[in-house]
Amino acid sequence: MNGVKFIRENGGLARQLSGNDHISGLIVYGEPDVEKKLVLSVKEADAISASNPVLFYHVQEFFRINEGAKLYIQGVLNTDGKFTEVKNLQNFAEGNIRQLAVCDFESGANTLTASVATLQQIALDLGKRNIPLSLLLSVGIKAIDIPALPNLHLFNADRVSVVLGQDAGGKGKFLAQTNPSVSCIGAVLGCVSKAKVQESIAWVEKQNLVSTAYPKAETDNKEVARELDILGFADGSKIEDYTPSQLDSIHDKGYLFGTKYTGITGSYLNDSFAAEPLTSDFAFIENNRTIDKAIREVNRVLLPKVSGPAYVDPDTGMIQATTASALESICDEALDQMVRDGEVSGYKVYINPAQQILKTSNLEVVLKLVPVGTLREITVKIGLTLQK
Template sequence: MNGLPKVKINVNNDGLGQVAQTEDGVSAMILTGTSVSGGAQVGESFQVFSLDEAEAAGITSTANPYAYKHVQQFYQEAGNGAELWLMLVADAVSMEDMVSSDENYAKKLLDDAKGAVRLIAVSRKSDGSATIANGVDADVDNAVVKAQALIESYADKYKEASVIIDGKDFNGTVADLKDYSTSDQEFVSILLSNTDGSKNAAVGLLLGRLAKDPVMRNPGRVKSGSLPAIEGFFTNEQAIEELENAWDNIHNKGYIFLRSFVGRSGYFFNDAPTCTVASDDLNNITRVRTIYKARRVAYGVFVNEILDEIPLEANGKIAPALIKSWEGLVDNAINLTMTQNGEISAVRTFIDPAQDVLATNEVRVSLDILPVGYAKYITVELGFTTSLS
């Protein structure tokens, strides 16, 4: 390990072998809009904590109706007090450019927020002239690739975030949709639904549900209650119910959309997949949020130990007392901030006493997180019987 003395924590994403708002829910949206005199300016980021504050900045139903719709849905779910960073961009700006590390949109917003943003959504208002590729606007997949690259560049700085891309202008042909379960963009998800029958996804609604929940909570959790919507659509302007026979197929391809349940009123999100393979531990937004929260907590503990003295035994190995101390510090920090809140099931820290810190000037730590499980599939064997004894 070279360069400045530092803590480096690598995230292992194949360990599972899978086939009220906190700072974890700080959110951001980049949306099509126009500058307002004395208020929001195109290309400039700003922070609000309520719909009223957004309106005071010019995000109103008259001055910026498209952005207003998304911000309104965000606060319907997240509630007043939720921290939201916003940036308006001209209608010519693609989502690919919004999230590109070569452009000053998402990059500028993340920098302005000083690493606080954990969830970010981008949406370009559909004008009906999209070039379709993979069943949606070609801009969607381009944005997925650029968003992954952008967040990867911030992850090493402990400023990672999950990105929601508007799956706009769906052509209605499920077979055309790209199968993102074969991709490797674990920081990015695509939303394919809305509540108003338009060609844009309700990114503010999904962002609001994620923002108000703890990191481990799936936005599709039925016990969380239905969404504030009386209708649900795909972004081809088609009602959710009209494609019910294709729900499984769309789900298996890694998209987020609205669904309903027989006997239960309202609409719910189907799940929170990310654009990556099923064998990747980070194939869901909940897993991404959970592991990176643990990473930030561990960083907060270990950064305090940079360049501290390491007492050694006569054999040159790390003193057991120090090992126990460090292991305890990390376990306690993660247990207090995550385990006790039900965000993970357990944590285990291990420091190998046999490592040669004199030769390497490096202390290697193994940090294992046992996540919570999810009742995604419930199978009941039901039948008649001649006796219950």
């Protein structure tokens, strides 16, 4: 029909999300250097689209999943395997990054174990400065590597998760023709930033990975599927080419990738694993993000008290009970808000008054958090009967 057509476009106002839990970082190794910068939308990264197509793609994917978030980015041509840029980017962001993705598509699977260990130590170092973060990692993967991938649940790297998934029908597939193993780490980072700290990034009701297809001009003018509607792995293979038992084997090793569910459209992450034993309290991303937020919140209220006076009982030399109680109360204030926001189920703050501050100038505070559970499996018993 002839006439004038109008198309409503979203995102022009660049409205930002409230809070800080969505603040993220992204570093891509293997493309020309891009100086550290904060981007608030895809448009602000347009200048790198030609020189750094992988970095730009992951920026697009991040904002496709979580529009309105804040993203610090950096491109690095060569890596020495030390990932010092992670610390530098966190410092550039003044410690505000909550989750950061490292896409090292130039390095092979043989570097995976060392890279996970290095990133874990970086996360521990940052944690000691009370600026903790969760890390995502993807590396170059070939078909021959898939069966021999190490079991991440045998690692002790609770701050690191490894992304193995990749788009197999859209722009990700197109880019992988010239940049193998681009992965879907940008989309996964978007999921982490979108989720509340207590939520799994694999929550089916909330975290559908499929929303739109990219313009044909960005995919060599070919017809393409919606991004992550056709799922694969970073070696270029498709999920549909694997048997259920093979997929279970990769899942059981703790890698993150996309999956489909019968009876519902869309694509979803298989889980929220960290490279940590499943028996650990910190085996999943949401466990770590929850305790990280508690650390930041309690640090925020306790830090002003550092080097302040601490009154003691003149008869015992121990800290006064009223002083201990007052400090407990300010911690309660921070954690009460987390309870109200549904981020923890409950908590306990305790300061033992039998502490000789005059001798040590050190005060020990004990925090115990009751986390929010995650329904990873639902078992339904069903059968036929003569009567209900």
